[in-house]
Amino acid sequence: MNKEIRLFTHPAQSGSLHEFLGDFDQKEILEYLRQAFQVAVEEVNAGMIPTEQVELMFDLAEILYDIENAERAIPQASFKDWIIHLLVLKTEDYNAERIQDPNFRLDDKRIEYFPFHDYSYLQMIHTKINRLESVVNVENPNFEGFADSVVDLGSYLIFYYSFLLEVDAEL
Numbered sequence: 001m002n003k004e005i006r007l008f009t010h011p012a013q014s015g016s017l018h019e020f021l022g023d024f025d026q027k028e029i030l031e032y033l034r035q036a037f038q039v040a041v042e043e044v045n046a047g048m049i050p051t052e053q054v055e056l057m058f059d060l061a062e063i064l065y066d067i068e069n070a071e072r073a074i075p076q077a078s079f080k081d082w083i084i085h086l087l088v089l090k091t092e093d094y095n096a097e098r099i100q101d102p103n104f105r106l107d108d109k110r111i112e113y114f115p116f117h118d119y120s121y122l123q124m125i126h127t128k129i130n131r132l133e134s135v136v137n138v139e140n141p142n143f144e145g146f147a148d149s150v151v152d153l154g155s156y157l158i159f160y161y162s163f164l165l166e167v168d169a170e171l
Contacts, residue, residue, distance in 0.1 A: 026136050033060045044118045051164050058157045065150045083154040121160035128153035
């Protein structure tokens with residue numbers, strides 16, 4: 001691949017990522033997603049907060065979603081809004097009884113799912129990237145397809161980004 005991407009610079013600072021990656025295919029974008037993930041892991045291992053890498057991975061996931069759904073309109077105003085909408089619905093499913101409790105805090109529940117903090121989030125993100133790499137060329141997968149996997153990846157990235165903002169605020 002002869003095209004470069006600067007992994008430490010968020011697209012908002014360096015121009016439009018959509019324009020830069022406009023002629024890339026899904027496999028090439030997945031390579032950049034994998035690179036951004038590796039940099040995030042290295043940053044966590046070095047004691048850093050990988051906020052920019054998570055933002056970049058989310059932007060790359062959005063581009064993958066747009067490519068996959070080029071013939072269909074995204075149901076919400078943006079990929080992020082659609083993911084948040086789905087997360088609200090999933091929260092209602094996963095926590096139906098607890099939501100009725102006035103003392104219920106979603107953050108407390110999230111700790112149950114991500115007990116090892118950064119590494120729990122990174123593990124889920126890694127799993128979704130692996131799934132995307134596995135189904136990128138599968139026309140009719142038997143189970144979770146490419147678009148569903150991108151949405152799941154976006155969900156985990158939003159969870160992780162939220163966690164990172166909380167950690168950053170505590171510092």
